[in-house]
Amino acid sequence: MALIITNLTKKYNTQKPALTDYSININKGVLGLLGPNGAGKSTLMKIIATISKPSSGTLLLDGADIVQKPDTIRKVLGYLPQDFGVYPNLNAYEFLEYIAAMKGIGGKRLRQRIDLLLEGVNLTADAKRPIGTYSGGMKQRIGIAQALLNDPKVLIFDEPTVGLDPEERMRFRQLISDLAHDCIIILSSHIVSDIETIADEVAIMQDGKLITHAPQYDIIKQAEGRIFEVLLETNTLNQFKNQYKVIDTARQSDRIKVRYISTKDNVAPESISVTATLEDAYLFLTHKNG
Numbered sequence: 001m002a003l004i005i006t007n008l009t010k011k012y013n014t015q016k017p018a019l020t021d022y023s024i025n026i027n028k029g030v031l032g033l034l035g036p037n038g039a040g041k042s043t044l045m046k047i048i049a050t051i052s053k054p055s056s057g058t059l060l061l062d063g064a065d066i067v068q069k070p071d072t073i074r075k076v077l078g079y080l081p082q083d084f085g086v087y088p089n090l091n092a093y094e095f096l097e098y099i100a101a102m103k104g105i106g107g108k109r110l111r112q113r114i115d116l117l118l119e120g121v122n123l124t125a126d127a128k129r130p131i132g133t134y135s136g137g138m139k140q141r142i143g144i145a146q147a148l149l150n151d152p153k154v155l156i157f158d159e160p161t162v163g164l165d166p167e168e169r170m171r172f173r174q175l176i177s178d179l180a181h182d183c184i185i186i187l188s189s190h191i192v193s194d195i196e197t198i199a200d201e202v203a204i205m206q207d208g209k210l211i212t213h214a215p216q217y218d219i220i221k222q223a224e225g226r227i228f229e230v231l232l233e234t235n236t237l238n239q240f241k242n243q244y245k246v247i248d249t250a251r252q253s254d255r256i257k258v259r260y261i262s263t264k265d266n267v268a269p270e271s272i273s274v275t276a277t278l279e280d281a282y283l284f285l286t287h288k289n290g
């Protein structure tokens with residue numbers, strides 16, 4: 001299964017397009033979308049989910065044009081939008097049955113599937129409570145379950161880990177890795193470490209454009225030799241920030257440990273070169289292109 005997106009542009013009623021000439025080939029496995037606010041991640045996901053139409057460009061799923069024939073993707077699609085709404089008076093069973101009816105899923109095995117999904121997102125014990133009484137993280141988990149109802153082959157999750165506690169994030173990662181071998185999974189997150197643990201490939205977006213798309217390892221390699229750490233006196237930090245792009249700071253007794261981006265020939269005295277993470281590479285690449 002392959003999704004080939006070519007020269008995709010999306011203009012809302014604003015001057016600046018949300019996506020400009022965006023091309024990417026997406027294959028089976030997990031693709032993590034990273035990008036600052038307004039980069040165009042949700043717009044891209046909505047267009048793939050056929051909720052929104054592109055201004056120009058083509059999207060082919062195994063050769064079929066999904067803009068001309070949205071049903072080709074809709075019947076194999078699971079989608080968790082960013083602003084996922086629930087029906088507060090329905091309980092989890094009723095809600096999933098309702099979504100199943102909307103998607104045309106029925107039959108004897110439906111109840112079994114719902115039970116399995118509720119177990120997968122750890123909501124079995126709360127399945128008979130109205131969703132309106134759920135916490136934000138529980139609502140997010142019912143959103144994840146509804147996206148999986150039709151045994152999808154293309155899964156789109158817009159910020160799926162928002163509101164999930166560390167244990168639930170781990171459970172979500174497990175769920176995704178169980179599905180990843182025969183699906184296209186596209187997910188966005190502001191939590192780079194989530195993408196780091198889940199995604200096979202990473203696409204970094206900025207201002208509606210694709211900066212880079214590669215296996216995670218290759219993205220990290222682009223920042224190798226560019227990330228440094230140094231211990232500073234606290235009162236010199238502001239001055240340091242004027243000179244270097246600071247990624248992170250951490251107190252270390254009476255001093256401050258600073259992680260920053262630079263080149264080998266322009267490092268602060270007593271700096272050490274450190275191994276880059278995906279977060280470093282993301283900040284390095286968006287800083288370079290920003």
Ligand SMILES: Nc1ncnc2c1ncn2[C@@H]1O[C@H](COP(=O)(O)OP(=O)(O)OP(=O)(O)O)[C@@H](O)[C@H]1O
Pocket residue numbers: 012013014017018035036037038039040041042043044
């Ligand atoms: N319905 C809309 N009408 C007009 N402009 C829109 C609309 N939806 C998004 N935009 C604009 O398009 C650009 C891309 O927005 P989008 O929501 O796709 O970015 P994003 O990367 O998902 O951001 P975030 O990380 O904040 O969710 C932004 O400038 C946004 O203001």
